[in-house]
Amino acid sequence: MTASEALRAALPAWMARQRWYTGKGREPRLEPVGGLALPGPDGVDVATWLVRDVGAAEPVLYQVPLTVRPAAVPGLEHALVAEAPGQVVYDGCHDPAGAAALLAAVVDEARLGPAGGDDDLGARGHRAGAAVFATGSRVLRGEQSNTSIIFDVADGAPVILKVFRVVQAGHNPDVEVQEALASGGSTRVPRPLGDLLGWWPDGDRRAEGHLAFAQEFLPGVEDAWRVALRALETGTDFADRARALGEATAEVHAVLARALPTAEADEAAREAMLDGWRQRFAAAVEAVPELAARAEDVEAVLRAGAAAPWPPLQRIHGDYHLGQVLDVPGRGWVLLDFEGEPLRPLAERTAPDLPQRDIAGMLRSFDYAAGSATVAARESGGSTKTPAGPAAAGREAGQAAELSAHEAWASRAREAFLDGYGAATGRDPRADAALLRALELDKALYEAVYEARNRPDWLPIPLAGVTRLLVG
Numbered sequence: 501m502t503a504s505e506a507l508r509a510a511l512p513a514w515m516a517r518q519r520w521y522t523g524k525g526r527e528p529r530l531e532p533v534g535g536l537a538l539p540g541p542d543g544v545d546v547a548t549w550l551v552r553d554v555g556a557a558e559p560v561l562y563q564v565p566l567t568v569r570p571a572a573v574p575g576l577e578h579a580l581v582a583e584a585p586g587q588v589v590y591d592g593c594h595d596p597a598g599a600a601a602l603l604a605a606v607v608d609e610a611r612l613g614p615a616g617g618d619d620d621l622g623a624r625g626h627r628a629g630a631a632v633f634a635t636g637s638r639v640l641r642g643e644q645s646n647t648s649i650i651f652d653v654a655d656g657a658p659v660i661l662k663v664f665r666v667v668q669a670g671h672n673p674d675v676e677v678q679e680a681l682a683s684g685g686s687t688r689v690p691r692p693l694g695d696l697l698g699w700w701p702d703g704d705r706r707a708e709g710h711l712a713f714a715q716e717f718l719p720g721v722e723d724a725w726r727v728a729l730r731a732l733e734t735g736t737d738f739a740d741r742a743r744a745l746g747e748a749t750a751e752v753h754a755v756l757a758r759a760l761p762t763a764e765a766d767e768a769a770r771e772a773m774l775d776g777w778r779q780r781f782a783a784a785v786e787a788v789p790e791l792a793a794r795a796e797d798v799e800a801v802l803r804a805g806a807a808a809p810w811p812p813l814q815r816i817h818g819d820y821h822l823g824q825v826l827d828v829p830g831r832g833w834v835l836l837d838f839e840g841e842p843l844r845p846l847a848e849r850t851a852p853d854l855p856q857r858d859i860a861g862m863l864r865s866f867d868y869a870a871g872s873a874t875v876a877a878r879e880s881g882g883s884t885k886t887p888a889g890p891a892a893a894g895r896e897a898g899q900a901a902e903l904s905a906h907e908a909w910a911s912r913a914r915e916a917f918l919d920g921y922g923a924a925t926g927r928d929p930r931a932d933a934a935l936l937r938a939l940e941l942d943k944a945l946y947e948a949v950y951e952a953r954n955r956p957d958w959l960p961i962p963l964a965g966v967t968r969l970l971v972g
């Protein structure tokens with residue numbers, strides 16, 4: 501068996517085990533689009549492959565960087581994809597030779613061609629900062645939709661290279677928006693260092709889209725999700741940090757409104773938005789059928805949001821939550837990951853949108869933090885199936901107190917965030933309550949789909965949000 505035969509046999513099962521694979525619960529049915537050859541060290545073949553999963557409801561194009569080595573490398577066992585006599589295939593993001601080749605393609609402004617065959621396939625790197633010389637790399641662990649590689653850099657700050665796993669035709673908003681913010685003078689995003697733009701055959705046309713994005717890595721800082729969870733655990737107030745986050749959010753919105761195109765919120769835009777909201781509800785009902793019973797109430801909230809006053813549409817973050825912001829000492833809040841919601845089509849994610857969508861996203865996230873703290877407290881409090889009695893009653897009372905403490909924490913954080921945003925813009929977001937509520941509901945419905953697919957244990961968190969938003 502050759503390495504390519506072994507790879508063809510092993511790739512679907514290997515992909516199905518990866519965090520970035522979106523077709524949970526089934527193996528992909530893969531059609532190769534082609535590979536891009538990257539210069540690698542002697543004896544190591546490096547290429548990044550584009551493969552289409554045609555088994556998905558809508559075909560999904562994935563990027564899979566791979567290295568082929570003549571022998572196994574001790575320490576790379578976790579990155580093994582396939583093996584054949586004299587050839588070992590590794591995940592190219594985990595193999596340091598593959599990682600270095602990907603970064604070099606960006607910072608050396610490489611032009612890449614097809615790895616065999618004469619496909620209409622290529623890529624070019626674009627450097628947006630100073631040259632960097634990487635000395636070592638590691639893959640960032642954690643809940644990620646893409647694969648991020650951290651590089652140590654000789655005489656300089658570390659670099660993070662985000663390798664986009666789901667590749668789509670069109671410029672990736674993560675690259676476009678962060679480069680626009682940095683060019684607009686904002687330090688609220690890590691300094692961009694460059695990107696890799698690829699093209700590939702797509703039916704009878706040529707598609708173009710981003711394959712990777714490099715930027716300054718801010719080491720030793722935690723995202724706000726972790727900070728918030730610890731604050732909840734220790735009963736520490738988050739209001740000051742939340743207020744500063746509201747101010748930072750407003751600042752970023754102001755730069756984006758200047759730096760990138762805006763659009764009028766006309767009737768057509770409202771109708772399209774309402775349509776999108778309704779489709780989202782339909783998707784949520786498909787994932788969580790019990791939501792069908794709330795159809796009338798949902799429709800009323802969405803309609804009220806569509807009929808409310810709207811500001812002009814502009815570029816926004818698009819998937820704003822606590823996991824997307826870092827509290828950087830001496831710099832304040834720094835925003836990450838402007839890719840938008842991964843479950844939405846790219847065309848929607850790059851269109852001018854309502855800034856209130858970001859506000860709603862962060863408000864939901866404070867609720868999420870409180871919700872997850874309550875789930876954790878319940879789990880550590882033992883099973884509710886234990887016999888009733890004074891101990892059980894005491895435990896229940898303790899849990900109720902904890903629940904209301906978490907709710908109070910979230911409510912204070914939400915209000916402080918809104919205060920900060922309002923103070924920076926001169927308009928209190930609570931003045932747009934109907935619009936904000938529709939967007940929070942829309943986000944909670946998206947989250948219900950996301951959790952049903954990815955983390956069913958957490959589904960009750962967005963469902964509680966839906967209930968709250970329909971009652972108030």
Ligand SMILES: Nc1ncnc2c1ncn2[C@@H]1O[C@H](COP(=O)(O)OP(=O)(O)O)[C@@H](O)[C@H]1O
Nearest residue numbers: 644645646647660690716717718723823836837
């Ligand atoms: N420039 C950076 N500096 C420090 N940490 C970062 C940086 N970029 C990303 N991270 C960390 O990586 C995590 C995932 O990054 P993100 O851009 O959200 O990727 P994904 O799209 O895969 O979810 C973030 O929550 C953050 O903890």
Ligand SMILES: O=P(O)(O)O[C@H]1O[C@H](CO)[C@@H](O[C@H]2O[C@H](CO)[C@@H](O)[C@H](O)[C@H]2O)[C@H](O)[C@H]1O
Nearest residue numbers: 643644645819821822823841842864865868947
């Ligand atoms: O960070 P991503 O772009 O991958 O965003 C997706 O995953 C998020 C979870 O990691 C998800 O966010 C939801 O869970 C968060 C806690 O883990 C919470 O803070 C958010 O408020 C909640 O929406 C996000 O929706 C999804 O697009």
